[in-house]
Amino acid sequence: MAHLATLSQLHVSLAAFAGSDTPLRRSAFKVQNISFGGKSWAPALPLDLKSRNAGLTKRLSVCMSVQQASRSKVAVSPIELEDSKEPPLNTYKPKEPYTATIVSVERIVGPNAPGETCHIVIDHGGNVPYWEGQSYGVIPPGENPKKPGNPHNVRLYSIASTRYGDSFDGKTTSLCVRRAVYYDPETGKEDPSKNGVCSNFLCNSKSGDKVQITGPSGKIMLLPENDPNATHIMIATGTGVAPYRGYLRRMFMEAVPKYKFGGLAWLFLGVANNDSLLYDDEFAKYLQDYPDHFRYDKALSREQKNKSGGKMYVQDKIEEYSDEIFKLLDDGAHIYFCGLKGMMPGIQDTLKKVADQRGEKWDEKLSQLKKNKQWHVEVY
Ligand SMILES: Cc1cc2nc3c(=O)[nH]c(=O)nc-3n(C[C@H](O)[C@H](O)[C@H](O)COP(=O)(O)OP(=O)(O)OC[C@H]3O[C@@H](n4cnc5c(N)ncnc54)[C@H](O)[C@@H]3O)c2cc1C
Numbered sequence: 001m002a003h004l005a006t007l008s009q010l011h012v013s014l015a016a017f018a019g020s021d022t023p024l025r026r027s028a029f030k031v032q033n034i035s036f037g038g039k040s041w042a043p044a045l046p047l048d049l050k051s052r053n054a055g056l057t058k059r060l061s062v063c064m065s066v067q068q069a070s071r072s073k074v075a076v077s078p079i080e081l082e083d084s085k086e087p088p089l090n091t092y093k094p095k096e097p098y099t100a101t102i103v104s105v106e107r108i109v110g111p112n113a114p115g116e117t118c119h120i121v122i123d124h125g126g127n128v129p130y131w132e133g134q135s136y137g138v139i140p141p142g143e144n145p146k147k148p149g150n151p152h153n154v155r156l157y158s159i160a161s162t163r164y165g166d167s168f169d170g171k172t173t174s175l176c177v178r179r180a181v182y183y184d185p186e187t188g189k190e191d192p193s194k195n196g197v198c199s200n201f202l203c204n205s206k207s208g209d210k211v212q213i214t215g216p217s218g219k220i221m222l223l224p225e226n227d228p229n230a231t232h233i234m235i236a237t238g239t240g241v242a243p244y245r246g247y248l249r250r251m252f253m254e255a256v257p258k259y260k261f262g263g264l265a266w267l268f269l270g271v272a273n274n275d276s277l278l279y280d281d282e283f284a285k286y287l288q289d290y291p292d293h294f295r296y297d298k299a300l301s302r303e304q305k306n307k308s309g310g311k312m313y314v315q316d317k318i319e320e321y322s323d324e325i326f327k328l329l330d331d332g333a334h335i336y337f338c339g340l341k342g343m344m345p346g347i348q349d350t351l352k353k354v355a356d357q358r359g360e361k362w363d364e365k366l367s368q369l370k371k372n373k374q375w376h377v378e379v380y
């Protein structure tokens with residue numbers, strides 16, 4: 001009860017999540033240390049919201065409901081992270097990376113997902129701040145086989161948390177990393193000698209391990225915050241969802257004094273099957289709490305069929321809603337694309353097809369969207 005006494009004095013609430021009846025399966029917010037308004041709260045019990053603390057979470061939500069917290073958002077600190085006019089850029093460079101510490105590594109896909117994707121929380125001690133939509137570089141340990149005696153090249157990873165991190169204290173960064181595994185095309189067998197160096201290093205790492213990071217980098221995926229009521233159409237395949245998880249936590253999970261989102265965020269997520277969905281619990285929660293501000297459409301290529309019986313890809317979902325999407329773009333919506341490079345040709349073909357059907361010239365429309373800075377692409 002000591003914890004509850006402390007908690008009941010807080011002006012914030014975890015009830016948005018704690019109060020949910022659905023267990024947070026494969027939850028990505030295993031909160032370790034939470035800091036409320038500068039006071040750090042390190043629970044004696046690990047605050048693992050997804051399972052064994054059902055009793056505690058119920059009691060938490062009772063305490064919290066007394067608080068009448070607005071929409072049960074989580075307080076964040078330090079709010080000075082909002083002060084700067086420009087995003088931080090390349091604070092740490094490849095020649096002098098920052099040595100950070102792994103907090104946790106968690107597999108976040110179900111057993112029937114092809115491949116493995118991990119949610120990795122890294123403690124940077126508040127020394128490598130970033131904004132939503134930016135990336136970190138990671139230098140895996142060991143020698144670069146192409147340049148003996150030298151470190152590996154930097155690999156970039158989109159940041160999947162807000163600037164406050166999953167512990168809401170501005171000290172951590174989360175990445176969403178898919179293990180790159182090599183299968184011999186002849187035998188179909190895995191060849192570990194050719195597996196991806198950095199993704200395997202990250203997914204194999206353990207709490208307390210050190211990791212060399214660089215960055216933050218990237219400006220193309222920054223959330224345009226001059227209009228808090230803007231429309232954001234977010235298209236992702238697989239780990240491409242990472243920056244959107246950050247945006248959506250900022251919009252719907254965190255109580256950020258200077259950012260009150262009143263627009264529409266529409267996420268299209270393409271993965272192989274239901275077990276491959278990433279952060280689905282978080283997104284489902286936003287749908288429940290903010291139905292007027294959030295839309296979420298999934299394309300499960302191996303589980304769903306498109307209109308002509310082919311595999312369901314994100315572009316098929318885009319086509320399904322193309323009238324609305326085009327209208328939103330005409331009204332100034334931002335559209336983002338993130339994920340594997342291979343997603344773009346199919347999407348561009350679909351957008352062109354839709355434009356043709358509408359009697360519009362896609363090339364002209366596209367250059368206008370780019371000129372207006374409505375078009376944001378980060379594919380790899
Ligand atoms: C802006 C940006 C953002 C990104 N964001 C993310 C993200 O959020 N999440 C994410 O998972 N990735 C992201 N990436 C990709 C990431 O940077 C890495 O490219 C990816 O993790 C693979 O790196 P690796 O070191 O594991 O593989 P590498 O060791 O670099 O190998 C690359 C590929 O080659 C294969 N390979 C290795 N040796 C051989 C061989 N001899 N013959 C044939 N094939 C071989 C590997 O299996 C692997 O598939 C991003 C990239 C960019 C540019």
Ligand SMILES: *[C@@H]1O[C@H](CO)[C@@H](O)[C@H](O)[C@H]1NC(C)=O
Binds near residue numbers: 032033040042103123
């Ligand atoms: C949590 O806080 C405790 C005590 O302040 C500290 O020892 C520990 O390193 C912190 N863990 C993380 C992940 O920040």
Ligand SMILES: *[C@@H]1O[C@H](CO)[C@@H](O)[C@H](O)[C@H]1NC(C)=O
Binds near residue numbers: 227228229262
């Ligand atoms: C955003 O919309 C809300 C109503 O949803 C309105 O009160 C507010 O003034 C709008 N803000 C801006 C900057 O347009």
Ligand SMILES: *[C@@H]1O[C@H](CO)[C@@H](O)[C@H](O)[C@H]1NC(C)=O
Binds near residue numbers: 025274275277
């Ligand atoms: C898909 O996965 C979710 C959890 O992410 C689960 O609740 C649901 O029952 C699954 N649906 C199907 C059709 O398998």
Ligand SMILES: *[C@@H]1O[C@H](CO)[C@@H](O)[C@H](O)[C@H]1NC(C)=O
Binds near residue numbers: 311
């Ligand atoms: C559906 O899938 C087929 C086969 O991949 C593809 O040719 C077609 O363009 C897709 N979309 C629609 C709407 O049929």
